[in-house]
Amino acid sequence: MKKTTLSALIACFLSTATLAANQFSTVTDSAPLGIGNTVTLETAPLQLTGHAVKLGDMMPSIMLKQNDLSDFDTTAPSKNIRIYNIIASVDTPVCDEQLHELSDYLNANNTSGIDFLAVSADTPFAQSRFAKAAEINKQITFLSDAVSHSFGQKTGTQIAGIGLLTRTIIVVDKNNIIRHIQRVPELTTTPDLTKAITIAKQYI
């Protein structure tokens, strides 16, 4: 894609910052991850890159940074089911709304047995600032892929050319096997959180 088109698109994406909250619709459809696939941003397609994970795969080993800058290994043993909420940036309105939705859900429901992870290419500092300012439920662990972009590359959630992740929800069981993937075909829509939680509960 030509760089000029890309900048225009991103500027368009940014402009939605001025619109009211709760305007982005939740969708149930899903599209494949990884190289050769595209995600739309309102009008035009953006190429995805990286190696696509699929249902039944083991979650690959990826090092991410937590907000205190310590390492988080995606293959570290866990007693809980993990739901990865993969987002473009905490500094964009859709992600803001998606994380508020998740936070509100956690405030109202008992979700013991499930770990909620939010992954983006933001720095741990930006994630931490957002979580505090937005009063996000502390059960959500923010993980940063800013340094190496290896999460994007190893799961196929990387948007080529702009260094950000495409909006996806991935459920991983206690044996680190991927049980559910929803990658939204349009970046300004949010995935079906309730469905992901229903599936996660089957593996607790």
Place this chain on the structure above:
Amino acid sequence: MNYISYKNASIAITGVPVNIGEQARQFSLTSVHFSPVTLEHFEGNKLIIYTFPSVDSTLCANTIREFNLWAMRFKYITDITVLCVSIDTPFALIRFIESEGLDYIKFASCYHSPIFMHDYNTLISDSIFTGFSARAVICINEKNKIQHHELISHLFDEPDYSAAFKSLIK
């Protein structure tokens, strides 16, 4: 290899050494509008590149405000562009600029790739800050020649603003 310190630990910096008097290396960064920012954009101008870990850390934010004040004062003396560079996303940069009202300095992101940090010798290669940029100041004159370079020896110390600006009014 260069070393800086953080608290009591030593942190390695990897990259190509930066020497005063040599030509500045080409670079490609990302603007807050996701367009490319290269050295050619500043050709014929005096340029201060200020690198740091993240706009969302308190000391970095303070030093950026300080650079904005220095740039404001110096604009009556000579035209110097200050370009602040970090691995923050362009979204984070734009949010920071808008909330702070920083009118006299520019920003670009190196979040895409570590090449810039490698070429300007600011890439932290061990410690919890691996992959972030160290704090450094590189001053480039209108002929693309490096006039001043400071790799701040303690990660959370302030740079020498005065030395940076003065190097470009000689």
